[in-house]
Each structure stands twice: as C-alpha cells, then as structure tokens.
Amino acid sequence: MTAAALSQVLASGLLMGLIYGMIAVGLSLIFGLMDVVNFAHGEFMMLAMYATFGCFVFFHIDPVLALPLVAALMFIFGASVYAGVVRHALRVKVNAGMVQIFATFGLATLMQGAVQFFFTPDYRNIGDSSWLGGKTLELGGIFMPWPQLFGAAVSLIAFGGLFLLMKHTDFGRALEATREDKGAVALVGIDSNRVFALGWGLGAALVGVAGAVLSTFYYIHPQVGAAFGTIAYITVALGGFGSVFGAFAAGIVVGLVEALTAVVLPPAMKSMGIYVLYLAVIFLRPQGLFGRL
Amino acid sequence: MKRRQILLGAGAATVLQGAWNEAMAQGKEVVIGALYPMSGPSAQVGIDARQAFETALEVINNVSPLDLPTAKNAGLARLGGAKVRVVYADHQADPQKGRAEAERLITQENVCAIVGCYHSSVSTTVSATCERYGVPFVCADSSSPTLSAQGLKFFFRTAAHDEMFSQAMFDFMDALKARGQKIGSVGLFYEDTIFGSDSAKVQRKLAAERGYRIACDIKYRNNSPSLTAEVQQIKNANPDVLMPSSYTTDTILLAKTMAELGYRPPNIVAQAAGFVEKPALDAVGDKLVGMISRASFSEDMGEKRPSAKAVNASFKARAGRDLNDQTSRQFSALMVLADAIDRAGTVEPGKIREALAATDIPGDKTIMPWARVKFDAHGQNTFASPVLIQWNKAKFVTVYPFEVATAKVVWPMNG
Numbered sequence: 001m002t003a004a005a006l007s008q009v010l011a012s013g014l015l016m017g018l019i020y021g022m023i024a025v026g027l028s029l030i031f032g033l034m035d036v037v038n039f040a041h042g043e044f045m046m047l048a049m050y051a052t053f054g055c056f057v058f059f060h061i062d063p064v065l066a067l068p069l070v071a072a073l074m075f076i077f078g079a080s081v082y083a084g085v086v087r088h089a090l091r092v093k094v095n096a097g098m099v100q101i102f103a104t105f106g107l108a109t110l111m112q113g114a115v116q117f118f119f120t121p122d123y124r125n126i127g128d129s130s131w132l133g134g135k136t137l138e139l140g141g142i143f144m145p146w147p148q149l150f151g152a153a154v155s156l157i158a159f160g161g162l163f164l165l166m167k168h169t170d171f172g173r174a175l176e177a178t179r180e181d182k183g184a185v186a187l188v189g190i191d192s193n194r195v196f197a198l199g200w201g202l203g204a205a206l207v208g209v210a211g212a213v214l215s216t217f218y219y220i221h222p223q224v225g226a227a228f229g230t231i232a233y234i235t236v237a238l239g240g241f242g243s244v245f246g247a248f249a250a251g252i253v254v255g256l257v258e259a260l261t262a263v264v265l266p267p268a269m270k271s272m273g274i275y276v277l278y279l280a281v282i283f284l285r286p287q288g289l290f291g292r293l
Numbered sequence: 294m295k296r297r298q299i300l301l302g303a304g305a306a307t308v309l310q311g312a313w314n315e316a317m318a319q320g321k322e323v324v325i326g327a328l329y330p331m332s333g334p335s336a337q338v339g340i341d342a343r344q345a346f347e348t349a350l351e352v353i354n355n356v357s358p359l360d361l362p363t364a365k366n367a368g369l370a371r372l373g374g375a376k377v378r379v380v381y382a383d384h385q386a387d388p389q390k391g392r393a394e395a396e397r398l399i400t401q402e403n404v405c406a407i408v409g410c411y412h413s414s415v416s417t418t419v420s421a422t423c424e425r426y427g428v429p430f431v432c433a434d435s436s437s438p439t440l441s442a443q444g445l446k447f448f449f450r451t452a453a454h455d456e457m458f459s460q461a462m463f464d465f466m467d468a469l470k471a472r473g474q475k476i477g478s479v480g481l482f483y484e485d486t487i488f489g490s491d492s493a494k495v496q497r498k499l500a501a502e503r504g505y506r507i508a509c510d511i512k513y514r515n516n517s518p519s520l521t522a523e524v525q526q527i528k529n530a531n532p533d534v535l536m537p538s539s540y541t542t543d544t545i546l547l548a549k550t551m552a553e554l555g556y557r558p559p560n561i562v563a564q565a566a567g568f569v570e571k572p573a574l575d576a577v578g579d580k581l582v583g584m585i586s587r588a589s590f591s592e593d594m595g596e597k598r599p600s601a602k603a604v605n606a607s608f609k610a611r612a613g614r615d616l617n618d619q620t621s622r623q624f625s626a627l628m629v630l631a632d633a634i635d636r637a638g639t640v641e642p643g644k645i646r647e648a649l650a651a652t653d654i655p656g657d658k659t660i661m662p663w664a665r666v667k668f669d670a671h672g673q674n675t676f677a678s679p680v681l682i683q684w685n686k687a688k689f690v691t692v693y694p695f696e697v698a699t700a701k702v703v704w705p706m707n708g
Contacts (some may be wrong), residue, residue: 005529008554043368112332121336123545125576136553145553163447217553219576220415220516223334227518262522267513270522 004141009259015148017255019210021153023228024148024235025162028205028247031236032113032179033199035087036100040108044204048074048211049220053124062131063197063216067154070212071205078204081107082197108225116222124220132216151211151213158209159248162202166244175199179242231274240291250289253277323369323640324378325630326398328391328409328419331383334516334542337572338411338619339383342433344612345623346379346408348604353377353631359600361658362632369631371638380404384415391415395422405640406431408444408626411619413437420448428642428651429633433626434619436564437491441673447642449649449668451629452622453677455564458587459495461679462562463503465585465693468536470497474704478508480532480558482523482547484515484539492538492564495694508532513556516542520550528556541573548577556708561585562681565701569618574684583706584684589661590621591682591689593699601660616660625661629654662697 027041038044048070055066055092089103090096128134135146166172177185178195185192218224239246254274261273281289328347329339331584341530351357354376357364368374380402384391391410399402399422406429410416416435423430424445432450436458442449466476479500483489489512500507509530513523526545527535528668535558539547544567551558561584567573568586595602604624605616616624629652634640637648654666656676664676683702690700 002529008525009522012519012525016519016521038422116332118338121340123337123541123572123576125545127576128579136554136555138555143554148553158568217549219542221334222336223332227516231518251513258519259522262513263526267511267523267526270514270517 002215006263008142009263010256011142011144012148013256013259014252015144015152015154015255016259017150017252018155019148019214019251020228020231020235021251021256022158022210022213023207024232024239024247024251025159025244026203026210027232028239028242028244029162030200030203030243033175034182035091036194037104037233038203039097039101039104039229040081040111041207041232042225042227043108043111044074044078044207044225045211045214045228046115046220046222046225047111049215049218049224050124051208052120052212052215053126053220056126056130063126063212064131064150067209067212071208073213074208075201075205079197079201081204082200086200087193087196108229111227112222119222121222126215126220130216145217147213147217150212150216154209154213158206162206162244168248171198190254234274234278238274238288240283240288243288243290246288246290253289275282321368321373323375323631323634324402324404325377325379325627326382326395326402326404326407327379327381328394328398328407328415328706329381329411330386331381333385333387335386335411335540337541338383338570341612341614341620342411342623343381344608345616346619346627347611348608349624349627349631350377350379352604352606352628359603361600361628361660362654363628363635371635372640377402377634379408379627382417384412386408386412386415388412388418389556392418395419396426399423399426399428404428405634405642406645408433408623408630410435411490412486413440414486416440417443417487420445423447427646429630431626431630431645431649434622435488437487437524438495439487439491441671441692445672447452447646447672449672449674451626451666451674451677452589453679454673455492456495457677458564458679459492459499461681461693462496462536462587463499463505465681466562467503468504468693468695469702469704476505476533478506478530478532478534480509480511480527480530480534481507482509482511482513482527482537482539483564484543485512486515488540488566489515489538494537498520513543515540517546520546524554524556526551527551527558528554532558534558534562535562536562536564537568539567541567541570544568544570544573545576548573550579552577552580558596559705559707561706563587565618569682569689571614571617578684578686581684582686583703585681585692585702585706586618586684586689587679588618588682588689588691589663589677589679590616590618591680591691592616593689593691594621594660594662596658596699597662597697598657604660621660625659628659629666645707 026170051070052063055061089100092099132147137144235250237249239250262270329342331339353363356367368376408431413435420430424447429447436455438454438456468508481493483493491601563586637644656663682689683692692698692702
C-alpha cells in the first residue's frame with residue numbers, strides 16, 4: 001500500500017469517524033443522564049434522514065439549510081418520546097431494566113414499520129442535485145467528498161456547541177447535576193423530569209444533525225439505522241459510559257480503526273478491528289477510555 | 294368457562310381448521326407458499342416479487358390469450374378449474390427465519406409447494422426444510438451453484454445459476470478479445486454471504502482457466518456503513534474489468550464511493566442482483582452508464598418472446614416499474630410450477646415433484662430467452678441460457694450472445 005493510498009484511507013476514516021462520533025454523542029448523553037439505553041437511537045437517525053429527504057423533495061429546501069430545521073424537529077420528537085414513552089417506562093418498578101429496553105426497542109420496530117408503510121422500502125437518495133452533491137475536493141491525490149467534509153465540520157461545530165452548553169449555561173449545569181445525582185437536585189429545586197425531557201430532546205437533535213448530514217451522501221431506507229445504531233452502542237461503550245467527550249473521541253477512533261482494518265485484513269472482517277479494540281479496552285479499562293467508574 | 298371446556302373448544306377448533314385446510318386443498322384451491330424478504334434492507338425485492346406472482350396468477354386463474362402454459366383455462370384444468378392462491382411469508386434475509394417460515398407454511402398453511410427465496414443463503418435452509426417434509430421447492434431467483442449441487446430430490450431451479458452466468462461473462466470477454474480488445478485482468482468484489490462467495494469462487498476458477506489475471510479479490514461485509522477502504526483497494530489494483538456481486542444497498546454505496554474517490558473503472562460486468570434493481574439504478578444509474586450485467590431478461594425481450602410484452606405491461610400496471618431480471622424469473626417460476634401441478638392433477642407434493650421432474654416446456658412458451666425448461670437430475674434447468682445486458686442510462690439493451698443482441702456493445706464503458 002502506497003503512502004498516498006494510506007493517507008486516503010486515513011482521511012476517509014477520519015471523516016466517517018467524526019460522523020460516528022456525532023451519532024454516539026446523542027446516545028451517550030441520554031445514557032449518562034438517566035442510565036437508559038435508547039435502542040431506537042439508529043431509528044431516530046433514520047427519521048432525521050427522511051425529514052431531510054422530505055424537505056428536499058417536497059419543499060426544495062437544500063439539506064444544508066434544512067439542517068437546523070431537522071435538528072429542531074428532532075428536538076421536539078425526542079422530548080415527546082420521553083414524555084410519551086420513557087417517562088412511563090421509568091415509573092415501572094418491577095424488572096425496570098427490561099421494561100426500559102423493551103419500550104425503546106418496541107419504539108424502534110414501530111418507527112421502522114411506520115416509515116416503511118408511508119415511504120415504502122425503496123431506497124431514497126438526495127442525489128447530486130443538492131448543493132454539496134457529487135462534488136469532491138482533491139488535495140494532493142486525496143479525495144475528500146464535500147458532503148462528508150461538510151458532515152465532519154458540522155459534527156465538530158455541534159460538538160463544540162454541546163460542550164459550551166454543558167459547561168457554561170445553567171441548563172448545562174442542571175444537566176450535569178442531574179447526571180450526578182437525581183435525588184439531590186430535587187432538593188435544590190431542579191425538576192428532573194424537565195431536565196430529562198430536555199436531555200432526550202438534545203440527544204435526538206444531535207443524532208438528527210448526524211442524520212441530516214449523512215443523508216447528503218448515504219442512501220435513505222427504513223432499516224438504515226440498524227448498521228449505524230450498532231456502531232453507536234460500541235462507540236459509547238468504548239468511549240466510556242456517561243462520557244460525552246469519550247463518545248465523540250471514540251467515534252473518531254472507530255472510524256479510523258475500521259478503515260485501517262479493511263486495509264490490513266480482508267474487508268469482510270473490517271468490524272473485527274473495532275471489536276478487538278473494544279475487548280482490549282474493557283480488559284484494561286473496564287470503564288472505557290474516558291468513562292468514570 | 295372451565296379448563297376442560299377450553300381444551301375441548303381448542304381441540305375442536307384445531308380439528309375444524311385442519312379439515313377446512315384439507316377441504317380447501319382438495320377442492321377448489323391450490324395453495325403455494327412464497328418466501329421473500331418483506332421487511333429489512335431487501336424488502337422492496339419481496340414487494341416486487343409479490344406483484345410478479347400476482348401477475349402470474351392473473352394468467353393462471355383466468356382465461357388468457359397468451360401462449361403460456363395454463364393460460365387457456367381459468368384455473369388449473371386437470372384439477373377441475375381449481376384456482377391457485379399464493380401465501381406470502383417474510384424471511385427478512387435471515388436463513389433461520391426462512392427455515393421457520395417454510396416449516397410454518399408446510400405444517401400450518403398446508404402449501405403443496407414453495408417458491409423463493411431471492412437470497413441464496415435463505416434458499417439453502419428452505420430447500421433443506423422442504424426436502425425433509427417432501428414438499429417441492431421451486432427456486433425462482435437464487436443463483437448460487439451449490440444449491441443444485443446438494444443432491445436434493447425436491448429442489449428445482451428454473452433459472453440459470455452463477456456458474457452458467459459467469460461462463461457467459463467469460464465467453465463474452467473471450468469473444469471481445471477475439472475481436473481485438475485487450476482484456477488482461479479482472480477484479481473480484483463480492484459480498485460475504487453465500488451469493489457473493491459462491492459467485493467469486495466460480496469467477497476465480499474461470500479466470501484461472503481462461504488466462505485472466507486477478508488484479509484484486511475483495512470480499513466485503515454486506516450492508517456496511519462505508520466502502521471507502523474497499524474502493525481504494527480496487528482503485529489501486531485498477532482491473533480491466535470489475536466483476537461485482539452485490540445486493541442493492543452495497544451497489545448504491547459502491548457506485549457513490551467510486552465516484553467520490555474519482556475512480557472510473559474501465560468496465561463493469563456485474564452479477565445482476567443490486568445492479569439491475571430499480572432503486573439502485575434510480576439512485577446511481579447515472580454513475581453506472583455502460584455497466585454490463587448478466588441477466589435472464591431485458592425489456593427488449595418483447596421482440597423475441599411475444600408474451601413478454603403483454604406480461605410486462607400487466608406487471609407494470611401493478612408495480613409501477615418494468616419487469617427485471619428478478620421479477621421475470623419469479624413470474625416464470627410460478628408459471629412452471631402451476632403447469633406441473635396441472636399435469637400432476639393433484640396437490641399431493643410427491644406427485645407434483647414427479648410432474649416437475651418430467652417438465653419440458655419449449656422456450657417460446659416462456660417470457661425468457663431460455664431454450665426450454667427441462668430439469669437435470671439435480672433439478673437444474675440446464676437450458677436456461679443467460680444473456681448480458683448493458684445499461685445505457687435510460688434502459689438495458691441486450692448485447693450478448695451476439696446472435697440475440699439488440700444493440701452493439703459499448704466497450705470500454707469509460708473510454
């Protein structure tokens with residue numbers, strides 16, 4: 001493998017990794033907040049892809065412009081899912097863990113079915129007629145498609161925004177405090193229910209951003225969430241449960257490891273690198289790369 | 294209600310249900326099971342298959358002017374005009390779900406035969422299940438050669454398998470070489486289930502036998518989120534002919550990634566599947582202009598087979614798209630099966646098997662380019678002659694064998 005080819009693989013891995021990171025951050029945020037794994041996370045992303053596609057086809061809004069709109073819609077959707085489903089699942093005292101798993105898992109199945117019903121299982125595609133479509137930046141023999149460059153940049157900006165929000169605003173501090181101790185925050189007058197709802201909204205908005213950028217270069221299908229959802233779960237575990245920064249960093253690592261494994265091993269085994277790394281990390285650091293015990 | 298009453302009631306219901314199914318099977322209805330992906334990434338394939346079967350049922354169950362087996366009468370004449378009904382089941386591309394559903398179709402729905410299954414991996418488990426129950430399995434569209442090499446008595450495949458298809462591809466390349474084209478190397482790129490692996494195995498063998506260098510041999514994970522590293526390897530190897538075996542998702546991703554990385558393969562000769570699916574062509578057809586695929590059918594078949602045009606029109610009215618490689622094979626499989634049941638004159642699976650084994654339908658009584666339908670000892674129709682078709686942005690045209698071609702081949706595709 002030549003140096004140019006290796007740089008291409010690394011560049012592609014990094015661009016993809018930033019998007020993986022963005023998908024994982026939303027999942028990690030929700031998990032850190034209330035110890036609930038959202039099994040419909042990939043389907044949230046799928047929904048955002050269809051929303052972006054819908055804006056483009058029906059209202060001729062370019063994905064670049066639709067992005068904030070999709071994020072806002074996903075925020076509302078996420079908060080409604082909390083209010084409509086998760087809040088009730090959390091109240092159950094018997095087999096609480098199972099109830100939460102099946103509630104979000106059932107939601108995932110429902111979302112897939114509903115989208116397949118309304119949009120058919122045909123593969124959709126925003127195509128090259130969008131602003132970013134089909135354009136590639138070539139830098140010294142390395143090809144970087146504009147949709148993916150845009151996606152990577154948006155991921156960095158969104159993550160930066162999340163970081164500032166969590167460190168420098170009252171809401172961020174309330175979020176952090178609720179993550180630390182749900183009981184104690186009630187004593188200082190923070191409504192944990194409200195924080196949870198906002199947290200779900202925020203998590204959904206983040207994965208919505210990822211879905212919107214992904215739809216500029218990936219196919220759109222009711223099952224598209226499955227492949228990305230699985231990667232998100234591994235990424236969150238690798239980065240460390242409860243660490244938003246860890247999830248983002250681990251996303252980049254996963255993207256790079258996956259791309260490199262596909263070069264070293266037969267490509268059919270490219271997920272192997274991620275699993276080997278994951279096993280190594282949980283043996284040496286059970287809390288994950290950046291997690292707290 | 295007491296427990297005893299419930300038990301009695303349930304027992305009676307089961308017996309009645311059984312008697313009802315029996316009556317339906319013996320009387321005015323012939324029930325056939327169809328196993329396809331109705332949900333999951335390949336769901337559209339199953340939905341299209343359903344339209345293909347409904348199109349065939351229209352010919353079978355009504356009086357039709359077409360010159361196809363069973364078309365003349367309403368229903369199956371030798372079963373007193375019994376109507377054929379297809380029960381659909383969803384295997385979600387999962388071999389284990391396929392096996393379980395096949396079992397359910399046989400034991401609960403009392404089907405007299407099963408048609409399926411698109412994914413070769415699923416057809417493998419379903420054909421084994423059918424064998425165990427002694428129910429004929431008519432494989433419509435799975436192309437793995439190993440399926441007919443299992444030595445099953447109840448397995449029948451109407452269409453060609455990948456060895457026959459790949460042979461046509463290499464015959465075609467040999468013919469081009471004889472005409473002065475330079476083709477030195479091929480690149481294998483295939484998904485990691487039985488379809489891709491088997492297809493590559495045959496192509497590897499044929500390339501060695503006929504003196505083509507294998508520039509790259511890439512087995513990739515299907516439904517991957519990214520194919521960048523894989524495409525990078527193809528690009529480095531730059532084979533004269535890229536030979537991909539992929540389903541729809543991977544076809545879309547492959548074509549997009551090649552375009553993004555600025556790679557234009559000199560030629561593509563594909564193993565159908567994703568490369569002839571409308572969703573893939575809608576999404577990336579403009580990036581695949583000049584791509585050649587093996588096929589059992591193309592739209593211009595209408596000039597060779599009079600019934601093809603009418604069947605295509607009827608299918609299009611239902612599905613909103615033209616017949617393709619897959620749907621034409623599904624239509625034909627059900628026609629062949631209905632003809633066999635008609636000749637058997639009964640829904641008894643063993644008798645249907647015998648009728649299938651004795652099948653001999655001339656090619657012009659099908660909508661396919663096949664010479665005829667006649668099964669060998671393995672249940673393979675050895676007369677299912679494949680063709681090669683080329684995508685010219687709006688539609689496919691037949692380019693090989695040269696005798697049946699409707700257009701001249703464009704080679705190289707990216708000149």
